[in-house]
Amino acid sequence: MNASVAPRSVESLFRDARRRLADVGIETADLDTSLLLEHATGLTVLDRITDANRIVLPDAIERFETSVERRLRREPVHRIIGEREFYGLPMKLNPSTLVPRPDTETLVDLVLPFVTDTAARNGTCRILDLGTGTGAIALALLSCVPQAVAVGADVSREALEAADANAAACGLADRFETVWSDWFEAITGSFDLIVSNPPYIPSADIAELDTDVRDHDPLPALDGGHDGLSAYRLLASQAGSFLTESGALGVEIGHDQKLPVTNLFRSSGFRQTGERKDYSGHDRTLFFVK
Structure with missing residues (x-):
């Protein structure tokens, strides 16, 4: 215990940190402070509300203050914590993974009926998650469909370490x-479903x-080439060779990319059937069938 740090109440810690984050323009100061406080002290929002005068000891205060200082430097709160929940599953992060976002859960929602139906019909559904990162998309699908199996591919070995650890932690x-694998380079076999949240931000927009995002997410997971569509061109041209006859593909897209991405896949023989x-x-998100 650090005797130079005086014990304080949980409410005073929260109020002070929230003010400091708000003062530098962090719009989510209230939520961020709550998350960092729980991570450092183990005290939930309910604990703080029902026992505002609870004393926090110096060691926990130091952990909390360190995390607040990192947030003041604009490090994302979930990177400070080291994990984020995705589809009800805890996903550990490392510097080579994106932080899974709630918006990406819509990709799971979009393809899940196909996975469920395929597994019911064939006894399994074989999934390929390209650019798997934390493994979030594939693991969410596996958690919902016990007959499904998945391969998570990524060009970053560090990202694959996170995906393997998350699979183990989730019992999957x-x-x-x-x-x-650099996209399909080391992929073999065929799959019922290919899913991907590829880099889709135009290079000139990164700055x-x-x-x-810019200073903390891995650049290869963001940069989609000059027009943001480089990964989709590759997926559209090569995915068909790795899909079963009745296979399908689901992708996340940028908010203004629906038409150009749809056209790329149509030109390669795919039909868009969901979004x-x-x-x-x-x-x-978009869903295509062969």
Whole structure:
């Protein structure tokens, strides 16, 4: 215990940190402070409300203050915590993974009926998650469909380490394997479903992103080439060779990319049969069949 740090009440810690975050323009100061406080002290929002005068000891205060200082420097709160929940599953992060976003859950929602139906019909559904990162999309699908199996591919070995660890932590390692691959380069076999949240931000727009994203998310997972469509061209031209005859493909897209992405897949023999908007009402995911 650090005797130089005086014990304080949980409410005073919360109020002070929230003010400091708000003062530098962090719009989610209230939520961020709550998350960081719970991570550092184990005290939930309910604990703080029902026992505002509870004393926090110096060691926990130091952990909390360190995390607040990191947030003041615009490090994303979930990177500070080291994980984020996705589709009800805890996803550990590392510097080579994107932070799974709630909007990406719409991709799981979009393809889940296909996975369920395919598994019921064939006894299984074989899924390929390209650019798997934390493994979030594939693992969410596996958690919902016990007969499904998945391969998570990524060009980053560090990302694959996170995906493997998350699969183990979620009890899904027996149905999930990882492959180090630059897109389809090291992929073999055929799949009922290919899913991907590829990089789709135009290269010139990277500099304009929020500091939280630009300075902390891995660039290869963001940069979609000069027009943001490089990954979709590759997927459209090569995915068909790795799909079963009745296979399908689901992708996340940028909010203004529905038409050009749809046209790319149509020109490669795919038919768009489904789509989902994100929680802000923007076009976010597309579903194609061969």
